[in-house]
Amino acid sequence: MEWIIKPWPWYVSGPLIALVMFALLFAGKQFGMSSNLRTACSMGGAGRASDFFKFDWKKERWNLIVVLGAVIGGFLSANYFSGNTVEINPEVSKQLESYGITSAGEAYMPTEIFGTESLSDPKILAILLVGGFFVGFGARYAGGCTSGHAISGLSNLQLPSLIAVIGFFIGGLIMINFIYPLIF
Template sequence: MIEFISQPWPWYVSGAVIALVMVLLLFFGSSFGFSSNFRIICAACGAGKRVPFFKFDWKAQSWNLLFLVGTVLGGWLSQEFLQNGEVIQISTDTVQDLQKLGFAAPQGLQPQELFSLEALGSVQGFLLLLVGGLLIGFGTRYAGGCTSGHAISGLSNLQWPSLVAVIGFFIGGLVTTFLVFPLLFS
């Protein structure tokens, strides 16, 4: 069983599981969004006493916290017990593009030049992560949700604002990949 679970699965398996989860959420009248956990945690810690945005019935959405814990726990279990030692398979074109920017071929999920303790210790790495985190936090709040909330839950509910947000996410990703990264790392 462990051998079956630890093998790479086809892409369409995750699509089917996401569709099943969305059907269940729609059936129970709930919506999905990972960034809403930040609001729930802040409300649970008492931020609603000072900021009206956090004053809501967070206990009704506490199931989302279980999803958060399950995601972290599932990632840890996969790393500790299901990793087969293979290097992540990345397109050769992607590896070549990364090498043009000065990055080595990733041996894990992210380039070590960006996501390591050494990178965090450098001024450029620290500023990049700080500004990126602030932009993501601001963007998530301004857009009324994160990529998973809009792309999965919002589009499943046929919400027009979610379609606009997802188009914006893709445009932002393209601009970052083809304009911002070459400016910062060449």
């Protein structure tokens, strides 16, 4: 049973993702995480404040299972599989250490940023809040999040998704090479 908690190789996970995408395409559904935020807001009555949230959210509630799975998977991973480490490039580890992040390769997420004790640091809290806002705004502005565009949009051969994915990569390169060193 240990095979299930280890990272799966690309030649297993890739075809499984393709199989799921084919099943969704066959069923006339589209996958994406950010669309669940719209569904949750609509469920909460946000349609009274904005026409954007006026739609039949009951047709989209199937996608909320993805969020539930992510929450349950995150909980299980953090509480029961935290003994696993991630193998990263030694040069990346050295560069992260120069920023003060010494837990690289020891945990899935650096405890210096994501540990509960870090939430008392105003700088880290500000970075997480501003970053969360940018991710949420960017996902809505781009018409979907990275998983929606890169997996579902590209599977459906949508040109806007290709443009968005290229933008995600360019933004990521700019962030990690220019902005990240300034922050840390």
